[in-house]
Amino acid sequence: MTRTAPPAGSLLAAQDLHKTYGPTTALDGAEFSIHPGEVVAVMGPSGSGKSTLLHCLAGIVTPDSGSITYDGRELATMGDAQRSALRRSEFGFVFQFGQLVPELTCVENVALPLRLNGTARKEAERTALAWMERLEVDDLARKRPGEVSGGQGQRVAVARALVTDPRVLFADEPTGALDSLNGERVMELLTEAARSAHAAVVLVTHEARVAAYSDREIVVRDGKSRDMERVV
Amino acid sequence: MSIGHTLLGLLESGPRHGYDLKRAFDEKFGHDRPLHYGQVYSTMSRLLKHGLVEVDGIEAGGGPERKRYAITEAGITDVERWLATPEKPEPYLQSALYTKVVLALLTHRDAADILDTQRSEHLRSMRILTERKRKGDLADQLICDHALFHLEADLRWLELTAARLDKLRAAVTA
Numbered sequence: 001m002t003r004t005a006p007p008a009g010s011l012l013a014a015q016d017l018h019k020t021y022g023p024t025t026a027l028d029g030a031e032f033s034i035h036p037g038e039v040v041a042v043m044g045p046s047g048s049g050k051s052t053l054l055h056c057l058a059g060i061v062t063p064d065s066g067s068i069t070y071d072g073r074e075l076a077t078m079g080d081a082q083r084s085a086l087r088r089s090e091f092g093f094v095f096q097f098g099q100l101v102p103e104l105t106c107v108e109n110v111a112l113p114l115r116l117n118g119t120a121r122k123e124a125e126r127t128a129l130a131w132m133e134r135l136e137v138d139d140l141a142r143k144r145p146g147e148v149s150g151g152q153g154q155r156v157a158v159a160r161a162l163v164t165d166p167r168v169l170f171a172d173e174p175t176g177a178l179d180s181l182n183g184e185r186v187m188e189l190l191t192e193a194a195r196s197a198h199a200a201v202v203l204v205t206h207e208a209r210v211a212a213y214s215d216r217e218i219v220v221r222d223g224k225s226r227d228m229e230r231v232v
Numbered sequence: 233m234s235i236g237h238t239l240l241g242l243l244e245s246g247p248r249h250g251y252d253l254k255r256a257f258d259e260k261f262g263h264d265r266p267l268h269y270g271q272v273y274s275t276m277s278r279l280l281k282h283g284l285v286e287v288d289g290i291e292a293g294g295g296p297e298r299k300r301y302a303i304t305e306a307g308i309t310d311v312e313r314w315l316a317t318p319e320k321p322e323p324y325l326q327s328a329l330y331t332k333v334v335l336a337l338l339t340h341r342d343a344a345d346i347l348d349t350q351r352s353e354h355l356r357s358m359r360i361l362t363e364r365k366r367k368g369d370l371a372d373q374l375i376c377d378h379a380l381f382h383l384e385a386d387l388r389w390l391e392l393t394a395a396r397l398d399k400l401r402a403a404v405t406a
Binding site (some may be wrong): 042044045188206208209211212213214217219221226228 | 344354358
């Protein structure tokens with residue numbers, strides 16, 4: 001099958017992705033592209049394939065066929081170690097639940113990605129604290145995740161996702177477990193921080209109010225994607 | 233929105249000129265639709281006729297715009313009654329979108345396409361409101377939230393309809 005080239009200037013692009021789990025087709029020719037500094041919402045009903053698309057784009061899941069390029073490099077040609085390094089240094093992740101290590105304090109949680117990359121503790125915690133300030137949770141630095149609210153914990157998780165200055169932030173239903181007010185504040189802070197750092201955000205959500213923080217949306221249905229900007 | 237009751241309510245805190253009333257209304261409630269002077273003066277003469285306001289003073293120079301209005305006891309009772317009466321929920325049963333979806337199914341067009349395009353249009357409006365909220369004060373935030381929740385309700389209906397298109401196709405083409 002002939003594929004069209006990814007849109008010029010895109011940082012991360014996927015073309016004609018296919019993925020099946022046993023008899024279930026999760027992706028059936030899905031496409032995607034995002035530019036630096038752009039926030040793209042991936043929408044669609046439950047089971048439509050949007051989380052599989054995110055996992056493929058982030059190099060967590062390998063598609064059965066299709067192409068994913070990050071900064072001009074084909075993900076499929078990278079080894080596991082290279083893909084892991086990419087996830088650690090260039091990608092950030094925010095999920096719906098259970099992301100913080102309960103035994104560590106909040107600032108240790110935020111500093112963790114830097115520590116894993118070999119940064120000294122003091123420096124890592126200083127950078128972590130600066131990010132916690134931006135996310136308005138610096139006063140929680142010495143508390144453990146069990147001692148903070150859901151909304152606060154999610155902001156700590158966003159700070160941790162951004163602490164390595166990732167070029168792409170993957171957020172899978174980041175406000176799914178929060179009430180409206182907290183969810184909104186998390187989205188405001190997340191998009192502000194990402195935009196000022198010129199990071200691209202892949203935002204998987206089924207909530208329109210969350211998607212309203214994006215620049216454009218892609219709709220996934222039955223494993224196929226539709227880029228609404230190019231359709232309308 | 234009842235402009236008459238809103239202006240009456242604004243008068244409860246003290247007498248005002250027509251111009252002051254317009255300014256206070258625009259500042260608090262007229263975000264996208266400021267009042268015309270004509271609306272203010274026609275409303276005030278109606279309220280005057282019904283005894284809900286009275287002329288508290290006329291400044292030298294004459295002309296209707298120089299009148300200062302004060303609310304009467306009857307006016308205060310009227311505002312109280314209006315505030316205590318719940319607004320009628322609007323059921324929006326005549327949905328143009330529903331009609332389009334059914335017609336698309338009847339004519340074997342892609343109804344999912346129509347829903348996708350509509351979602352995109354709704355999201356476009358929601359992005360504008362979200363941006364305005366970010367930059368606005370609390371009053372702006374509450375007004376935008378009201379609009380956002382209504383648009384979100386439309387989208388919830390849209391998602392449900394998208395999930396039921398096969399059933400709906402079978403029902404309308406039977």
